[in-house]
Amino acid sequence: MIEAHGLTKRYGATVAVDNLSFEVNPGKVTGFLGPNGAGKSTTMRMILGLDTPTAGDVLIDGQHYSDLKRPLTKVGALLDAKWVHPNRSARAHLAWMAASNQLPKNRVDEVLEIVGLTEVAGKRAGTYSLGMSQRLGIAGALLGDPEILLFDEPVNGLDPEGIVWIRKFMHRLADEGRTVFVSSHLLSEMALTAEELVVIGRGRLISQSSTKQFVDQASGSSIKVRSPQLGQLQNLLNGGPISTRIEDVEDEGKVLFVDGKISTDQIGETAAANNIVLHELTLQRGSLEAAFMQMTGDSVQYHAHDQAGPVPPTEVVVAEEEKI
Numbered sequence: 001m002i003e004a005h006g007l008t009k010r011y012g013a014t015v016a017v018d019n020l021s022f023e024v025n026p027g028k029v030t031g032f033l034g035p036n037g038a039g040k041s042t043t044m045r046m047i048l049g050l051d052t053p054t055a056g057d058v059l060i061d062g063q064h065y066s067d068l069k070r071p072l073t074k075v076g077a078l079l080d081a082k083w084v085h086p087n088r089s090a091r092a093h094l095a096w097m098a099a100s101n102q103l104p105k106n107r108v109d110e111v112l113e114i115v116g117l118t119e120v121a122g123k124r125a126g127t128y129s130l131g132m133s134q135r136l137g138i139a140g141a142l143l144g145d146p147e148i149l150l151f152d153e154p155v156n157g158l159d160p161e162g163i164v165w166i167r168k169f170m171h172r173l174a175d176e177g178r179t180v181f182v183s184s185h186l187l188s189e190m191a192l193t194a195e196e197l198v199v200i201g202r203g204r205l206i207s208q209s210s211t212k213q214f215v216d217q218a219s220g221s222s223i224k225v226r227s228p229q230l231g232q233l234q235n236l237l238n239g240g241p242i243s244t245r246i247e248d249v250e251d252e253g254k255v256l257f258v259d260g261k262i263s264t265d266q267i268g269e270t271a272a273a274n275n276i277v278l279h280e281l282t283l284q285r286g287s288l289e290a291a292f293m294q295m296t297g298d299s300v301q302y303h304a305h306d307q308a309g310p311v312p313p314t315e316v317v318v319a320e321e322e323k324i
């Protein structure tokens with residue numbers, strides 16, 4: 001478990017992390033989201049004792065990172081994939097890391113096998129592609145078989161197969177009961193990978209919740225109904241704590257949208273009890289991207305000049321890989 005309490009980091013006049021408190025629990029993949037410059041990397045560095053907080057505290061299972069005796073056996077991290085001596089082979093690099101934490105030598109070949117680098121383990125790390133370097137970084141994080149794993153942008157530079165591999169791999173690590181904390185710019189990837197989210201903007205906590213709650217709270221959801229008896233159904237539904245509207249939708253004709261505290265089950269049952277034929281009954285959830293834009297709108301430090309307007313809710317939770 002990772003616990004941050006009032007974590008703050010100032011660099012001169014810049015407040016990189018501002019009174020941030022959150023928890024990352026075992027058994028789940030927790031995503032760490034925030035616009036560029038929000039303070040994600042600074043927070044990760046403070047968790048790992050690479051930066052000292054100006055105020056506040058962050059603990060790993062109740063201890064500061066600097067107090068861990070053999071840190072690699074407790075926390076594994078991938079922060080910067082290119083943080084490897086370019087003339088060292090992957091095997092030599094991992095052997096050096098293993099020796100620094102009194103880990104058995106055979107663990108090096110095990111982790112190389114896990115990340116699929118066995119065949120190139122003797123090559124100089126400087127010749128690796130970014131994707132291979134990411135895999136080497138992940139191998140390093142796994143060396144001590146730690147309970148807690150931190151990954152900063154782990155899918156950077158990976159091809160689609162590599163992205164799917166890392167997603168499944170993170171789920172496996174969480175299923176084994178480990179704490180997995182991962183930052184990414186790829187919202188669609190986070191929607192598939194993370195069950196929990198810590199969202200920050202300008203160094204401050206915006207939200208900590210499940211991914212589903214985050215999407216539902218921020219962008220709402222509505223129920224879409226198509227039926228040849230729309231008016232009749234609308235009359236039956238009106239009156240409760242909900243709102244309804246009928247709209248003309250291209251290629252679909254008239255569609256009833258229902259917002260508020262009502263489920264698709266309840267609407268289906270109301271329709272059946274009144275012999276109303278339904279052609280469609282769909283819960284339309286917002287996308288993670290729409291929720292993210294809405295929740296972090298004011299905290300984006302560097303806006304693009306041609307920034308698009310708010311993204312409307314879509315039926316599909318996950319859009320194709322879209323960058324923040």
Ligand SMILES: Nc1ncnc2c1ncn2[C@@H]1O[C@H](COP(=O)(O)OP(=O)(O)OP(=O)(O)O)[C@@H](O)[C@H]1O
Pocket residue numbers: 011014015016017034035036037038039040041042043
């Ligand atoms: N060593 C440093 N000295 C001065 N300012 C810094 C330093 N490190 C980070 N910052 C500033 O702190 C803020 C947060 O940066 P950080 O890299 O933690 O954000 P981030 O969320 O990881 O961003 P990105 O997604 O772009 O990597 C930024 O304004 C950044 O310019």
